[in-house]
Amino acid sequence: MKTKAKAQPKPELVNAKLARKKGPVSRFIAHNYRHFNSAALLDTAKGYETHLQAGGKMLVTLAGAMSTAELGITLAEMIRQDKVHAIVCTGANLEEDIFNLVAHDYYERVPHYRHLTADDEQALLDRHMNRVTDTCIPEGEAMRRIEAAVAEEWVAADRAGQSFFPHEFMFKILRSGKLKKSYQIDPKNSWMLAACEKNLPIIVPGWEDSTLGNMYAGRVITGEITRVHTVRTGIEYMAWFAGWYTKTAKRLRTGEGSIGFFQIGGGIAGDFPICVVPMLHQDLGRRSVPLWGYFAQISDSTTSYGSYSGAVPNEKITWGKLGAKTPQFIVESDATIVAPLIFSWVLGH
Incomplete structure (x- = not known):
């Protein structure tokens, strides 16, 4: 005689229970996001939370123009609440958060x-308004203002025979107070200010491909x-990052935590840091260094095994980046919509 399978609790009831002590945004997600990409969004958020609760650390990568999309509104709070422990971003995202900080009122x-x-488009160029999708960044009020401030630091370091990473120069101008009188948004919404206050590790591969990188060149x-x-x-960033990953993983090994990887978009911001593990294993012989303990990606790229941004997480197993048992999530949607909602769940909003 066959025994009846035990009924499983309905996901929406489990999620509602998890959201009970959270705020209205989280309760809305728990009630409405039940299938397809919306369910994947919630699974990703729950996985992020579980990873942190187990004592893990989280690396967040920023591609695209997430700073101009003002992701800082939620990301800055994630940093302040120790729910983000390192960031890898493009040079554009590094600088555009500060552009927005000092020139927001001039954006169109x-x-x-x-x-x-x-x-x-030519008319916008003639007005020195540089367009990113639906948002124009004013050259004079944003780019040139930051250029003037950071160039002083570049030249001073050059004459002193000193060298610093791109993000360290940005931290210098924020800590100097030179820009404070020019702030045009609530400082709590700047993820770079939050990162500066925490002295958060930031890695900026390919910084040369940015407005300030061009100005430096x-x-x-x-x-x-x-x-x-x-x-x-x-290369110096990769060497530094390899040290950070090794030391952080070693500290976590005494407990149950691991280092997670939360990827927004694709490109160099994602591909550069995820390669640190196979480099440590295959090129340096540090086989005891653990794999990433969580992986999530928000991407609207067409699924394709020929592109990094469109590759599904399983492909990373063959490259020694993830393990067969690594919790893996992918949300195929617009990161400007998805990332703030996931962060809101983790923050309990």
């Missing part, structure tokens, strides 16, 4: 950006900066 939104003609070409490595580069 272009909701009809899909219908702009070439002449419309110009000064090297003119000879105003005599040592190209006054700003330290990607």
Whole structure:
């Protein structure tokens, strides 16, 4: 005689119980997000929370233009509450959070950006308004203001024979107070300010591919900066990051925690840091260093095994980046919508 399978608790009831002590955003997610990408969003958020509760640390990677999308509104609070322990970002995301901090009132939104003609785009250029999707960043108030402040630090370091990472130069100008009178948003919504206050580890691969990177290159070409490595580069970042990963993993090994990987978008911001584990294992022979203990990606790239951004997490197992038992999540949706909701769940909003 066959025994009846035991009925499993309905996911929506389990989620409702988890959200009971949280705020209205989390309760809304628990009640409404039951299937497909919405369920994947909630699973990812619960996995993030479980990872932290087990004593784990979390690395967050930022691709795209998440700073201009003002992810700092939730990310800064995640940093302050020790729910993010390191960040890997593009040079654009590093600088654009500070652009927004000092020039927000001069930004212009272009909701009809899909219908702009070439002449419309030229008119924006003529006004020195650099467009990122539906948002225009003002060159004079944002880019040139930050350039002037950070260039003083570049030149001073160059003349002193000193070298610093890109994010360390940004921390210098924030800590100097030079920009404070120019703040145009609530400082609590700047993730770079939050990171600076925590002295959070930040890794910026390919920083040269950014507005400030171009400005720095110009000064090297003119000879105003005599040592190209006054700003330290990607190989140095990887070497530093390998040390951070090894030391952090060793400290966590005494408990049950591990290092997690929360990836927003793809590109170099994601691919650069995830390679640290196979490098440690295969190139340095540090086989005792554990794999990433959690992996999640928010991406709207077409699923494809020919691109990094479109590769599903399982492919990373073959490269020695993730293990067969690593909790893996992927939300195929717009990160500007998804990331703040996941962060809100983790924050208990």
